[in-house]
Amino acid sequence: MFSVKLALKLNNREATLMAKHAGFRRVVFNMGLSLRTQMYSEGKFSDSKVINEVKKVLTNRVKKQPEFAWMNQLSSRVYQNALIDLKDAFSRYRSGKSGHPTLASRRNKQSFTVDSSNGKVVLSAVNTIKIPTLGTFRLHEPLECNFVSQTFTLSKEGSHWFVSFCVDVERLPIQQLQDSIGIDLGVKVFATLSNNQVFDAPKPLKRAKTKLAILQRQASKQVNGSNNQGKTYNKISQIHSRISAHRKDLLHKLTTYLAKTFKLIKIEDLNVKGMMANHNLAEAISDLGFYEFKRQLTYKCQMYGASLVLIDQWFPSSKTCSHCGNKKDMPLNLRTYDCPVCGRSIDHDLNASLNILNWEQPSA
Numbered sequence: 478m479f480s481v482k483l484a485l486k487l488n489n490r491e492a493t494l495m496a497k498h499a500g501f502r503r504v505v506f507n508m509g510l511s512l513r514t515q516m517y518s519e520g521k522f523s524d525s526k527v528i529n530e531v532k533k534v535l536t537n538r539v540k541k542q543p544e545f546a547w548m549n550q551l552s553s554r555v556y557q558n559a560l561i562d563l564k565d566a567f568s569r570y571r572s573g574k575s576g577h578p579t580l581a582s583r584r585n586k587q588s589f590t591v592d593s594s595n596g597k598v599v600l601s602a603v604n605t606i607k608i609p610t611l612g613t614f615r616l617h618e619p620l621e622c623n624f625v626s627q628t629f630t631l632s633k634e635g636s637h638w639f640v641s642f643c644v645d646v647e648r649l650p651i652q653q654l655q656d657s658i659g660i661d662l663g664v665k666v667f668a669t670l671s672n673n674q675v676f677d678a679p680k681p682l683k684r685a686k687t688k689l690a691i692l693q694r695q696a697s698k699q700v701n702g703s704n705n706q707g708k709t710y711n712k713i714s715q716i717h718s719r720i721s722a723h724r725k726d727l728l729h730k731l732t733t734y735l736a737k738t739f740k741l742i743k744i745e746d747l748n749v750k751g752m753m754a755n756h757n758l759a760e761a762i763s764d765l766g767f768y769e770f771k772r773q774l775t776y777k778c779q780m781y782g783a784s785l786v787l788i789d790q791w792f793p794s795s796k797t798c799s800h801c802g803n804k805k806d807m808p809l810n811l812r813t814y815d816c817p818v819c820g821r822s823i824d825h826d827l828n829a830s831l832n833i834l835n836w837e838q839p840s841a
């Protein structure tokens with residue numbers, strides 16, 4: 478069994494549809510939970526019996542009341558799966574694996590599950606995915622090959638929706654042609670590979686920032702709560718989502734390329750939290766999406782069967798000479814590593830990526 482997770486490319490209408498289904502799941506889960514709590518206080522019932530009662534109440538009473546009419550327009554598989562989730566939550570609680578189930582809130586992660594009631598469906602290796610009972614949606618990247626699966630979970634991370642499902646193979650049939658690579662992540666150049674390939678930073682923020690500043694000033698001068706101010710706020714949020722979509726697109730292309738090309742990938746495990754504390758660097762770093770890079774690379778390496786090695790963040794990758802191992806202080810503004818011992822003169826980032834490539838797990 479292998480889990481595949483793909484980023485969906487949704488338009489506004491489709492994103493709204495997803496949000497509605499996530500809301501549906503939350504409402505059903507919460508109704509089920511409170512009904513169950515009520516029934517439990519009235520006497521002992523088995524989980525399945527309780528769930529069946531909940532289903533009856535929902536189907537017979539609630540779904541027929543006008544204020545719940547919206548539910549009938551959404552996939553009924555969401556509702557079935559929400560109750561399965563509730564049942565699982567209770568069995569985990571009883572086996573001591575987790576606490577008592579709590580009400581799902583709008584602030585929790587938005588997600589829901591649908592399945593095909595006619596058994597497994599075939600997913601073709603194309604740019605779109607047909608999700609049972611929901612429809613066909615565009616993908617950021619095409620599927621690698623044809624798959625068969627039955628249950629699909631949709632979840633929202635940041636501003637993006639993902640679909641994940643399980644397939645019955647060990648891993649995707651990809652054979653990476655190249656052995657190993659070290660990657661240095663930086664502010665000036667986003668990724669420098671130890672084979673001297675360079676990837677520039679996805680940096681649309683600077684340009685968009687001027688535009689944002691103008692709009693923000695405009696909004697502050699407009700009457701609070703007015704229509705015009707609302708329009709300005711809409712423009713601001715559009716720029717924000719364009720920036721993040723552009724950045725994620727570039728990161729997806731880079732991380733897919735890496736996971737499909739190299740058998741072994743080594744990167745430094747950046748202490749993102751520590752860096753965020755430093756205010757000046759913080760903006761640059763969150764902007765460049767190191768965290769997102771690591772997140773994507775981690776799941777794609779799993780997906781394509783590549784190995785990802787995260788190196789201790791205190792490893793002196795910039796201070797060490799990749800040729801002779803000499804260590805010296807390296808101010809950040811120096812672009813070249815000039816080794817006083819062996820005389821090697823090499824690009825600062827390339828030197829670091831070679832050190833990352835040559836890094837070995839210290840034996841305990």
Ligand SMILES: [Zn+2]
Nearest residue numbers: 798801816819
């Ligand atoms: Zn040297």
